[in-house]
Amino acid sequence: MRNFTLITVLLLCCLSWISVSGSEFQTVEVQPGEDVTMLCSNYSSVPTQITWYKLVKRTQPHCVSSMFRSTDPAKYCDGFKSGKFEMSSNVYTLFLKIKQVDLSDSGLYFCGFYITKNLVIVDATFLEVQEGFDGITKLILGGLTVFLAMVVICLAVKIKKLQKESPMERDLDSDDLKDAALSLYLTTIRNRRPESERQVETRVIYAASR
Incomplete structure (x- = not known):
């Protein structure tokens, strides 16, 4: 007072x-x-x-x-x-x-x-x-508070999920790069070999696949 x-x-x-x-x-x-x-x-x-x-x-x-x-x-x-x-x-x-x-x-x-x-x-x-809030205003503010809380929780769960998935995706991308590099390397080596060796290699790979 x-x-x-x-x-x-x-x-x-x-x-x-x-x-x-x-x-x-x-x-x-x-x-x-x-x-x-x-x-x-x-x-x-x-x-x-x-x-x-x-x-x-x-x-x-x-x-x-x-x-x-x-x-x-x-x-x-x-x-x-x-x-x-x-x-x-x-x-x-x-x-x-x-x-x-x-x-x-x-x-x-x-x-x-x-x-x-x-x-x-x-x-x-x-x-x-003092000027206070009436019942309708309190109800609206309460609804907005609950809605915003749900949005924050959903965003937090989504961010956490993305953080868990990111390392796996990076590993997959790394494996793809390794496979592409190995394939390119093998193709280059095969192209440098004589025709006779490449034919023999093809037969061996074909026989192995059968």
């Missing part, structure tokens, strides 16, 4: 009627489909209406949920009543849990209360949901 001063961010993106308690906020990065829980200090020793807000791209903060006492059930504002958001509290801390986050959940979440129509912020968390 990275810490940034809350004052700097609110000067850039909040309205002038929002006050700041001087605290810092954290950036939390999560993947789509994960659950995330954000914390807020229970700063009041007496019952006080404490509210979680969401701020996105310099828009006016939207109420997420609120609670008067830690023993009271949380009240959820419009747009956050689907059961995806869950607010709870103990003596010291308030919690806001978001189930199975998606990209639309990214934004600045903070808790606070009103004093004479001014919103005082206590703690804040910038939630950043």
Whole structure:
């Protein structure tokens, strides 16, 4: 998590009627489909209406949920009543849990209360949901991975097979050259002999073949 001063961010993106308690906020990065829980200090020793807000791209903060006492059930504002958001509290801390986050959940979440129509912020968390792969993309990437693995294996087997066959082919080529050289040598020797000796040799070879 990275810490940034809350004052700097609110000067850039909040309205002038929002006050700041001087605290810092954290950036939390999560993947789509994960659950995330954000914390807020229970700063009041007496019952006080404490509210979680969401701020996105310099828009006016939207109420997420609120609670008067830690023993009271949380009240959820419009747009956050689907059961995806869950607010709870103990003596010291308030919690806001978001189930199975998606990209639309990214934004600045903070808790606070009103004093004479001014919103005082206590703690804040910038939630950043990372862009992930959907099911179809994962399936395509998985298929490509398997296909490439099969291609690599086939190429490796083929190369290994060629490496085994190469010495044999070289031996066969060498034997062919030797046979050709010997045949040429014998032909040359026979051509240099007298006609009578070549006839005798022919008869001997013919008789031997029979």
